[in-house]
Amino acid sequence: MRSLPPPSARPVDLSAARRVAVDAAEAAGALLSAGVAGPLTVRAKGTAGDVVTDLDMAAEKVILGRLRAAYPGHRVIAEESGILDGAPGEEMVWLVDPLDGTNNVAIGMPVYAVGLALCARAEPVLGVVHDPVTGRTWSAVRGEGAVGPDGESLSLAGRPRPERKGNFVLAWTQGHQVSAGDPVASGLRAALEGRCARMLQLWAPLVAWTMLARGDIDGMVGYLPEIVDLPAGALLAAEAGAEFRRLDGRPYRLGIDRPASELGFVAARPELLDRLLETTTKFQDG
Structure with a gap:
């Protein structure tokens, strides 16, 4: 999946949409970076140990304001606000994660990001990831590659793999609905850890996606991942040259219209x- 083919139709100017998304992500990032040092209101979110802060809500409000102003007819799926309807029959939908890594922020760990993706007929065509800690932004347009903070192209083919003692360095991500004792998650994670030099569990998958797109790590494995932060980072990595498969080795499609189990x-x-598939497919087979 070196570079995904462009969709057959382009309902919006994706260059303009990229500018809107980058502006929105960076505005939210400025708010986050200014607020993380202050007192936070942290509340439980659901029953799986997830949390939400006042910063999540404020950053999302900033993003939604910019998206609604530029594209009032588009649908939006936002982490905190849920589904916001657009014009009747509208096929364009934005996915918004205003603060990926809320649990990290809540304990004072500076590992978090802002992510936006635009999908056409459930297929991601634009992804933007902003890191407020470093002030850097990465983006990708389907079929046109991925770029870094200075507009440089991201390509795994053009970046040799770092020499490592041992095997590859991986990132792991799982959805908030996965319980601590989930036998599939724990078994798969243990099997992978036994084969790699290091497995990162950042609890901010958008940060891990940028690391894969830059070639800083070798791979990423996801089990029942969160849909709202998946398309932006996955498109970034795919356009940089990462290859994707399902855990059982079957082809993987970067669509958002499937159940979490797929x-x-x-x-x-x-x-x-x-x-990697040698491990995941054997585990999936039992």
Whole structure:
């Protein structure tokens, strides 16, 4: 999946949409970076240990204001606000994660990001990830590649894999609905840890996606991932040259119209994908 083919129709100017999304993400990032040092109101979200803060809500309000002003007819799926309807029959939908890594922020760990994705007929065509900690932004347009903060192209093919002692370095992500004792998650994670030099569990998958797109890590594995932060980062990595498969080795499609059980994935440098699948497919087979 070196570079995804462009969709057959482009209902919006994706260059303009990228500018809107980057502006919205960076405005939200400025709010977050200014607020993380102050007192936070942290509340439980659901029953799986997730939390939400006043910063999540404020950052989302900033993003939604900019998206609604530029594209009032588009639908929006936002982390905190849920589904916001658009014009009748509208096929364009924005996915908004205003603060990916809320649990990290709540304990004072500076690992978090802002993510926006635009989907056409459930297929991601634009992804933007902003890191407020470093002030850097990455973006990708389907079929046109991924770019970094200075407009430089991101390409795993153009970046040699770092020499490592041991095997590859992976990132792991799982959805908030996965319980601590989930036997599939714990078994798969343990099997992968036994084969890699290090497994990162950042609890901010958008940060991990940018690391994969830059070639800083070798791969990423997701089990029942959160849909709202998946398309932006996955498109970024795919356009940089990462290859994707489902956990059982079958083809993986970057669509948002499937149940969470079908969204488990392996994403990696092309030359390492088969090695990862040796572990995930055996585990899936029992």
